[in-house]
Amino acid sequence: xxxxxxxxxxxxxxxxxxxxxxxxxxxxxxxxxxxxxxxxxxxxxxxxxxxxxxxxxxxxxxxxxxxxxxxxxxxxxxxxxxxxxxxxxxxxxxxxxxxxxxxxxxxxxxxxxxxxxxxxxxxxxxxxxxxxxxxxxxxxxxxxxxxxxxxxxxxxxxxxxxxxxxxxxxxxxxxxxxxxxxxxxxxxxxxxxxxxxxxxxxxxxxxxxxxxxxxxxxxxxxxxxxxxxxxxxxxxxxxxxxxxxxxxxxxxxxxxxxxxxxxxxxx
Amino acid sequence: xxxxxxxxxxxxxxxxxxxxxxxxxxxxxxxxxxxxxxxxxxxxxxxxxxxxxxxxxxxxxxxxxxxxxxxxxxxxxxxxxxxxxxxxxxxxxxxxxxxxxxxxxxxxxxxxxxxxxxxxxxxxxxxxxxxxxxxxxxxxxxxxxxxxxxxxxxxxxxxxxxxxxxxxxxxxxxxxxxxxxxxxxxxxxxxxxxxxxxxxxxxxxxxxxxxxxxxxxxxxxxxxxxxxxxxxxxxxxxxxxxxxxxxxxxxxxxxxxxxxxxxxxxx
Numbered sequence: 001x002x003x004x005x006x007x008x009x010x011x012x013x014x015x016x017x018x019x020x021x022x023x024x025x026x027x028x029x030x031x032x033x034x035x036x037x038x039x040x041x042x043x044x045x046x047x048x049x050x051x052x053x054x055x056x057x058x059x060x061x062x063x064x065x066x067x068x069x070x071x072x073x074x075x076x077x078x079x080x081x082x083x084x085x086x087x088x089x090x091x092x093x094x095x096x097x098x099x100x101x102x103x104x105x106x107x108x109x110x111x112x113x114x115x116x117x118x119x120x121x122x123x124x125x126x127x128x129x130x131x132x133x134x135x136x137x138x139x140x141x142x143x144x145x146x147x148x149x150x151x152x153x154x155x156x157x158x159x160x161x162x163x164x165x166x167x168x169x170x171x172x173x174x175x176x177x178x179x180x181x182x183x184x185x186x187x188x189x190x191x192x193x194x195x196x197x198x199x200x201x202x203x204x205x206x207x208x209x210x211x212x213x214x215x216x217x218x219x220x221x222x223x224x225x226x227x228x229x230x231x232x233x234x235x236x237x238x239x240x241x242x243x244x245x246x247x248x249x250x251x252x253x254x255x256x257x258x259x260x261x262x263x264x265x266x267x
Numbered sequence: 268x269x270x271x272x273x274x275x276x277x278x279x280x281x282x283x284x285x286x287x288x289x290x291x292x293x294x295x296x297x298x299x300x301x302x303x304x305x306x307x308x309x310x311x312x313x314x315x316x317x318x319x320x321x322x323x324x325x326x327x328x329x330x331x332x333x334x335x336x337x338x339x340x341x342x343x344x345x346x347x348x349x350x351x352x353x354x355x356x357x358x359x360x361x362x363x364x365x366x367x368x369x370x371x372x373x374x375x376x377x378x379x380x381x382x383x384x385x386x387x388x389x390x391x392x393x394x395x396x397x398x399x400x401x402x403x404x405x406x407x408x409x410x411x412x413x414x415x416x417x418x419x420x421x422x423x424x425x426x427x428x429x430x431x432x433x434x435x436x437x438x439x440x441x442x443x444x445x446x447x448x449x450x451x452x453x454x455x456x457x458x459x460x461x462x463x464x465x466x467x468x469x470x471x472x473x474x475x476x477x478x479x480x481x482x483x484x485x486x487x488x489x490x491x492x493x494x495x496x497x498x499x500x501x502x503x504x505x506x507x508x509x510x511x512x513x514x515x516x517x518x519x520x521x522x523x524x525x526x527x528x529x530x531x532x533x534x
Contacts, residue, residue, distance in 0.1 A: 170513035177486060199511070203518060204525040205503075208534030212482045212507035219444060219483040233534070236472075240479035244466070246437040251470060258471040267475030267500070 001238055001247075002158075002191070002224035004073050004094065005031075005039030008060065010048035019049070019056055024063040031064045037229035038262075041094050042068070044085065045075035054084040061088045073120075073226075079107035086115045094118045096226070097160065100125035100143040109150055118156045120193055120226075121147060123179065129164065133175040136161060137182050144187050154189030158224050163194050166209070167202035173213060177220050184221035192217075193224040196234075207231060215241040223247070236266040268505055268514075269425075269458070269491035271340050271361065272298075272306030275327065277315035286316070286323055291330040298331045304496035305529075308361050309335070311352065312342035321351040328355045340387075340493075346374035353382045361385045363493070364427065367392035367410040376417055385423045387460055387493075388414060390446065396431065400442040403428060404449050411454050421456030425491050430461050433476070434469035440480060444487045451488035459484075460491040463501075474498060482508040490514070503533040 007030050010016050018026040031042050042064060046057040053076065061072060065088075073094035074085030086093050097120035098108045112119050123140040130136060140159050147157050161179035164172040176199075180192045194217060200209035211234050214225060218241035229235060239262070243254040257263055274297050277283050285293040298309050309331060313323040320343065328339060332355075340361035341352030353360050364387035365375045379386050390407040397403060407426050414424050428446035431439040443466075447459045461484060467476035478501050481492060485508035496502060506529070510521040524530055 166511055166513075167518055170510075170516060170518075173511040174486065174513045203510070204522065205507075205530045205534040208503055208507050208530060209511065211534065212504055213511050215479045215482040216486040216508070216511060219441065219486065236475055237479055240472075240475050241483070243437075243470070244433055244440040244476065244480050244483060246433075246441045249437060251434055251437075254470065263472045263475060267472040267478065 001218070001242055002041070002193075003039045003229055003238075004041040004043050004096070004193075004224070004226040005034030005037075005229045006043050006195070006226050007034055007228060007230065008042060008064070009045040009075070010056070011045065016048050019046070019060070024059075024066075027060060027063050028067040031068050031070070034229045035068050035070045038235055039070065039229040041071050041073045043073040043075045043094075043096060043226060046081065047076055053078065053081045057081050057085050058088055061085060065090060077104065079111065082108060083111055086111055086117065089115075092118070094120065094158075096120045097122050098143075098147075099123075100139050100146070102126055105143075105146070109147075112147075112152055113150065116156070118158060119147070119152065121157050121159045123159060123161050129162070131169065131171070131175075133178055136175075136179050140179065140183055141186065144183075144190055154187065155191070158191040158193040159183050159187070160193050160195070163196075163199045163213075165201035165203075166199055173199055173216070177216055180217055180222050181220040191224050192222045193226065194222060195226045207233065210234065211237045214238060215244075218242060218245050218247075221245075232262070233266060236263045239263065268485070268509055269308070269460075270306045270496055270505075271308040271310050271363070271460075271491070271493040272301030272304075272496045273310050273462070273493050274301055274495060274497065275309060275331070276312040276342070277323070278312065283315050286313070286327070291326075291333075294327060294330050295334040298335050298337070301496050302335050302337045305502055306337065306496040308338050308340045310340040310342045310361075310363060310493060313348065314343055320345065320348045324348050324352050325355055328352060332357060344371065346378065349375060350378055353378055353384065356382075359385070361387065361425075363387045364389050365410075365414075366390075367406050367413070369393055372410075372413070376414075379414070379419055380417065383423070385425060386414070386419065388424050388426045390426060390428050396429070398436065398438070398442075400445055403442075403446050407446065407450055408453065411450075411457055421454065422458070425458040425460040426450050426454070427460050427462070430463075430466045430480075432468035432470075433466055440466055440483075444483055447484055447489050448487040458491050459489045460493065461489060462493045474501065477501065478504045481505060482511075485509060485512050485514075488512075499529070500533060503530045506530065
């Protein structure tokens with residue numbers, strides 16, 4: 001399971017404040033903790049600072065780079081910020097995210113190629129969100145094909161079905177699961193990924209919903225997630241789910257996690 | 268979700284001791300607690316007492332009957348004990364369990380019909396367990412057809428894929444999930460059910476594995492389970508999973524569970 005740690009996001013109030021106070025130590029602590037907890041990539045987002053996003057993003061990246069070699073995920077819808085981020089990010093960067101929206105695709109695909117990025121590919125085009133899951137699959141199919149035609153290897157594509165809140169429609173979570181399963185079946189080598197927190201929007205005990213959903217998604221073949229790796233329960237569920245999904249041979253990662261105390265207090 | 272509470276099982280050491288000490292109050296307490304926690308049926312098993320199973324089972328049932336009107340699940344492989352149990356059980360009993368094994372089927376089907384039981388139908392025949400999931404589906408198909416030919420309504424059949432420990436083979440959990448999904452698709456109206464604890468046999472933090480597996484199974488359409496309803500985390504995951512699986516309209520059961528304090532401390 002590829003874990004992108006989501007905590008260095010300027011839309012979170014504690015991170016926003018740390019940025020405003022130029023408190024690099026706080027951000028560095030968050031980066032280190034996420035790596036220690038199992039994050040393979042650290043997402044960095046400065047989107048709350050529209051007027052000087054590029055400058056802030058560069059500063060955040062420099063701060064993180066000073067304390068960890070973990071690769072970074074550059075999180076912005078804006079090509080200018082993405083480019084600035086990728087040029088500072090170091091090896092094996094993630095671009096979070098491209099989509100099938102025409103302008104966004106056109107602006108970002110040169111960067112995906114230039115930096116040989118792994119890329120989150122959102123299943124959305126200019127017609128916007130839809131409740132029709134076969135349409136979502138169609139958008140994903142088209143986006144994956146176009147990325148591959150543009151030279152992006154399957155293994156660098158992380159397709160996101162864009163999970164919407166189950167509090168709004170009972171079909172949204174199960175629909176996203178079916179998209180994940182279909183993408184995995186139809187596009188060998190392409191990864192699937194989710195941001196987890198949308199699914200629980202509007203419900204109480206959101207972490208419980210997120211933790212339960214991640215288990216379901218891993219059972220459908222999801223192999224990456226943008227999550228809070230400091231949520232110990234969530235990480236424990238991910239270990240358990242991978243063992244159950246048959247992607248953890250002999251349950252060795254699960255058993256190792258237990259030995260390292262990572263499952264303590266769970267179950 | 269139909270929950271059968273599994274705790275009144277003589278193979279559990281505390282229950283065995285209570286039976287030996289004729290401690291009806293202990294068993295009654297367990298029955299009441301399971302009903303309060305959300306069990307719709309109470310499983311009763313006296314199988315650890317081979318020489319006087321019938322007598323013990325009758326005594327257990329009488330004890331439970333004195334404190335709750337909840338329907339019972341009579342749990343034995345032996346027709347004599349099942350008959351004794353069903354005759355004492357009261358309304359809407361479960362028979363746990365029938366299978367496609369010839370002698371077992373022949374001995375138990377008259378009781379299923381006589382008592383209009385709901386019945387756990389194990390996907391196993393005289394050739395024993397197999398790793399071939401299409402063979403398991405074939406056994407399930409045949410058993411369901413035979414039960415229906417014998418007059419058992421689809422709605423009374425609870426097909427169990429017989430989950431085996433994921434510690435033994437990485438494919439066992441995911442294979443059972445595929446069986447659940449296929450039975451639901453091929454046999455409208457027939458339920459699917461699991462005993463949960465087998466899947467985690469041989470692994471540490473077994474409850475974590477069981478809780479994670481139940482979420483995956485509910486996402487595939489499983490609508491009944493034989494579980495420990497006093498495991499608060501497990502019950503919370505079940506509420507969350509039903510909301511995510513789209514079988515809890517407007518997440519009302521989930522939100523009600525939260526209001527009633529059943530999700531407290533979770534997530």
